[in-house]
Amino acid sequence: MLYIQKKKNKMFVYVCGILILSLLTSCGLLDKSVDKKEPEMSMELTVLTPQSEESFYQIYGNHIMSKFPNITFKVVSSNNDSLYDSDSFFEQSHPDLVISYLPTFRDLRDQELIENLSPFVQDSNNLELDKYYNQMEKVLSNESGDLLGLAPQVVVSGIFYNKNLFDSLQIDYPTDQMDWNQILSLSSRFAKSGWFGLEGGEATPQHIIMAILSTNKVKLVDDQKKELLFNKKDWLTMIELVMNLMKQESLVEGTGEQFLEGRAAMLSSNISIIPELQKKNDFSWGVTSYPADSFNPNLNSGLQFNHVFAINKESSNKQDVWNVIAYLMSEDSVEPLQSQDLIGSISTLNSRLGNYGGIEINQLINKTIDTRRGYYDDLSQEFQDEFGEMLKSVLNSGVINAKSTEQVYQEIVSQAINIYAKEKLKSE
Structure with a gap:
């Protein structure tokens, strides 16, 4: 009887062990997936973001806390990343979660201030990189292939055009991979037509030049000599083009007001204008890719990871920050983030790419991001x-x-040198 009782006790312990193990597993307590583990106690995470505190909570904070009610945030704004001009700003902020624009992210990555996310991704059961926009991993990894950041959304911009206006003057529509000179030449053909050729945030004299410099990745500073660089031939061409457009009055600064009323032939805009065009429905329209660098037409500046999420290498809360980032990257966050979109962002999940408001935008997405x-x-x-x-x-x-144009060029060079002199004094 004693032997039988011992066997029964052993069997009871064994069965109980199996049941407890099963219970723990079903509750997720033994799950190795880092993004499923939620914090068990109240904690404060410091987030460094280019947004204001109000904007952070509106877009991200409130949504995150609905999933992780035990998390609170201390929000430090980088004022659109301008405060990074101070070398000590990042260190003094002591962030856990880092949200930044792409140029700032690259600096943080190159300075090795942010954590390698590859191990977190490898341990995750929920986040698989091949389910996301393939440009994201390429852009946000370092030269060794380590992933340093993730972006829940990508901002998409292009050139929208009014087919009716182009047809009325028998002008060919803008096409993929046109550069700024070609787009502006099209704009000039609407001179004296009673319509503007181009509307947009870039459609002012200074912004046109700065857009060309930005798209063509023109360097303004000689890194060795620490002085400004001006390619006279290129600058004379830009100046002449812009001054002619000013005389023709074919440019209008705006965010779509003229285009929506049928008074502008083209609009440089992100895709957030699409719902307005669908509501208006007064004319036939199309969209093509954002102007390209003529020497590198396959690279596109109209695609941007506006907010890149990373973990401070010195954070003591890396696991919890990763849980937050993984949640923002998940399907559960797509609609809440999309509902706050004002700048033409779409989810980086492949299942959500290629369509915005029922309009196919693959021609804008299937590009190589210019980094x-x-x-x-x-x-x-x-x-x-x-x-x-x-x-x-x-x-x-x-x-x-x-x-x-020569006089204007000389004035620009002279005044730019004076402005740069102040820039150098500030950095000394």
Whole structure:
């Protein structure tokens, strides 16, 4: 009897063990997937973001806390990443979660200030990179192939055009991989037609030049000599093109007001304009890719990972930050984030790419994102703002006073040197 009782006890322990193991597994307590484990106690994560605190909570914070009610945030704004001009800003902020624009992300990556996410992805049962936009991993990895950031959304921009206006003047529609010179030449053909040729945030004299510099990745600073670079031939061509457009009055700054009313032939915009066009439905329209660099037409500047998410290498809460990032990358976050979209963003999940508001946009998505460093990577926001205002003033003066392109060029160079002198003093 004693032997039989011992066997029964052993069997009871064994069965109980199996039941407990099964219970733990079904509850997820033994699950190795890092993104399923939620924090068990209240904790505060410091988030460093280019947004204001209000904007962070509206777009991300409230949504995150609905999933992780035990998490609270201390929000530190980088003021559109302008505060990174101070070398000590990142260190003094002590962030756990880092949200940044792509240029800032690249700097943080190159300085090895952010955590390698590849091990987290490998341990995850829910996040598989091959289910996401293939450009994301390429853009957000370092040269060794380590993934340093993730982006839940990609911003998509293009050139929208009014087919009716083009047809009325028998002008061919804009096509894929056109450069800025070609788009602006099309715009000039609407001079004296009663319609604007091009509307957009870039459609001002200074912004057209800065858009060309940005798209063509023109360097403004000699890294060795620490002085400004001006290719005179290229600058004379830009100046002449822009001054002619100013005289023709074929450009109009705006976010679609003229285009929606049928008074502009083209609109440079992100895809958030599509629902407005669908509601309006007054004319036939099309969209093609954002202007390309003529020497690198396969690269596209109209695709941007606006907010890149990363983990501070010095954070003591890496696991919990990863849980937050993984949740934002999940299918459960697609609609909540999309509902807050104002800048033409779509989810980076492959299942959601290629369509926006029922309109196919594969022709805009199937591009190679241009990640080359631009002029703005070497210069502070303060310099860029002052440089832009100087261009506006000199170009307007050139048109009003009928100056030659050579005169305008010399004035731009002279004033830019003075602005850069202040930039160098600030960094010394």
